[in-house]
Amino acid sequence: MKKYRLAVVGVTGMVGRTFLKVLEERNLPVSELFLFASGRSADRKLTFMGKEYVVEELTENSFDRGIDIALFSAGGSVSQKYAPIAAEKGCIVIDNSSAWRMDPSVPLVVPEVNPEDIKWNRGIIANPNCSTIQAVVVLKPLYDKYGIKRIVYSTYQAVSGAGMQGYSDLENGLRGEAPKKFPHPIAGNLLPHIDVFTDNGYTKEEIKMINETRKILGDQSLRITATTVRVPVFNSHSESINVELEKPFDLEDLKNTLREAPGIVVQDDPANNIYPMPINATGRDEVFVGRIRRDESVESGVNLWVVADNIRKGAATNTVQIAEKLIEYLDKE
Ligand code: A2P
Numbered sequence: 001m002k003k004y005r006l007a008v009v010g011v012t013g014m015v016g017r018t019f020l021k022v023l024e025e026r027n028l029p030v031s032e033l034f035l036f037a038s039g040r041s042a043d044r045k046l047t048f049m050g051k052e053y054v055v056e057e058l059t060e061n062s063f064d065r066g067i068d069i070a071l072f073s074a075g076g077s078v079s080q081k082y083a084p085i086a087a088e089k090g091c092i093v094i095d096n097s098s099a100w101r102m103d104p105s106v107p108l109v110v111p112e113v114n115p116e117d118i119k120w121n122r123g124i125i126a127n128p129n130c131s132t133i134q135a136v137v138v139l140k141p142l143y144d145k146y147g148i149k150r151i152v153y154s155t156y157q158a159v160s161g162a163g164m165q166g167y168s169d170l171e172n173g174l175r176g177e178a179p180k181k182f183p184h185p186i187a188g189n190l191l192p193h194i195d196v197f198t199d200n201g202y203t204k205e206e207i208k209m210i211n212e213t214r215k216i217l218g219d220q221s222l223r224i225t226a227t228t229v230r231v232p233v234f235n236s237h238s239e240s241i242n243v244e245l246e247k248p249f250d251l252e253d254l255k256n257t258l259r260e261a262p263g264i265v266v267q268d269d270p271a272n273n274i275y276p277m278p279i280n281a282t283g284r285d286e287v288f289v290g291r292i293r294r295d296e297s298v299e300s301g302v303n304l305w306v307v308a309d310n311i312r313k314g315a316a317t318n319t320v321q322i323a324e325k326l327i328e329y330l331d332k333e
Contacts, residue, residue, distance in 0.1 A: 002331055003031035006323075007067045007091070009058055009082065010074030011035040011046065014163050015096055018316035019071050020048050022285075026320055029327065036062055037074070058082060063089040069326065071319050072096060087123025094125045094322050096315050098204075101126040101212060108215050111321040112263040113140045118326050125322055130314025131155050131205070131228065131237055132212040137287040137313075138306050139243065141261035142254070143217055146300070147246025153209055153226035156238040157194060158278060159186060161310050162230070170232055182230065191230040203228060236278035237310040245300045254302060255292055263313075268292050276307035284309055285317045 006028070010016040016037070023030065033048055036058040044055040056062065058078065063070070063086040070086050072079050073096035083093040083100060100106040107117035108126045113136050118125060128136070135153065142148065159166040165181035173179060173187030184191055195204035206226040214222050231238075259266045267276050268290040276288035287308040295301030308314055
């Protein structure tokens with residue numbers, strides 16, 4: 001089996017640290033590892049597979065060493081600037097920021113949904129927004145079997161999605177301190193505001209969910225609306241997803257379709273208080289779905305409650321799964 005020279009950019013961050021954990025767990029064929037962050041973290045030491053690595057400052061020359069694959073999670077502006085530099089030098093970037101997701105020349109991939117799109121990459125592959133990933137894992141089997149007319153997303157998103165500073169705002173807020181990252185206290189509160197507001201009154205997070213769902217499912221005609229909300233939960237995003245299907249369905253068949261689909265765990269036993277919750281999803285790589293019930297206000301509608309670890313399946317795990325698929329394709333070349 002071939003081994004690959006791998007880099008992690010933004011390795012000191014919330015997602016970056018989890019990249020290392022997931023890479024270790026899944027035992028990727030890594031021959032050499034290079035770790036990058038900002039100058040603030042240069043010379044910090046991190047351990048991977050029992051070996052110590054020194055974090056380097058990311059510069060324009062960082063990729064001059066025959067790096068095969070780089071996992072990026074250092075924010076949009078870093079990706080905007082450095083992903084093309086890396087790609088130019090023959091490295092394939094898997095980028096967790098929103099910088100390249102809607103670029104028509106960049107595949108946007110969830111391995112359970114559209115792994116084949118990896119093949120047409122030109123050096124950059126985008127990892128979708130965390131809330132989109134967990135939604136499309138569940139929507140894809142329904143889309144294939146019943147067709148989808150319309151989707152209404154309402155999200156309940158954890159503070160870890162806003163990085164280390166978001167996490168600290170909740171920790172410190174619980175002790176009564178003022179927020180630094182969010183515009184209002186998050187402890188004992190919730191904010192119907194994720195990312196910046198745009199001219200039509202939607203936030204960018206809401207627009208990301210709409211556009212990315214269409215791109216990943218490959219259907220620009222899908223009718224979708226979204227409201228995204230930050231809640232005082234440390235980790236794992238929850239979503240209420242209302243779906244109007246094209247075809248009629250039997251509820252048990254629909255549940256079985258979800259049970260058989262890859263990457264999904266159905267937790268749906270209301271009589272025993274069993275339904276997905278953030279505290280149970282944290283640390284897991286699957287997407288959990290429950291509260292599956294008919295929407296009786298339309299001809300063929302269903303309500304779903306979908307929970308996943310936003311740092312793992314919503315970011316690091318999905319990125320590493322893309323790397324695994326990419327390696328599978330590269331091994332065959
Ligand atoms: P650093 O820790 O040196 O600031 P999070 O979103 O969890 O806050 O993580 C952001 C990640 O992106 C961190 O690893 C951070 O490194 C990294 N980062 C921020 N700015 C840059 C930059 N200009 N160049 C490289 N890495 C950066």
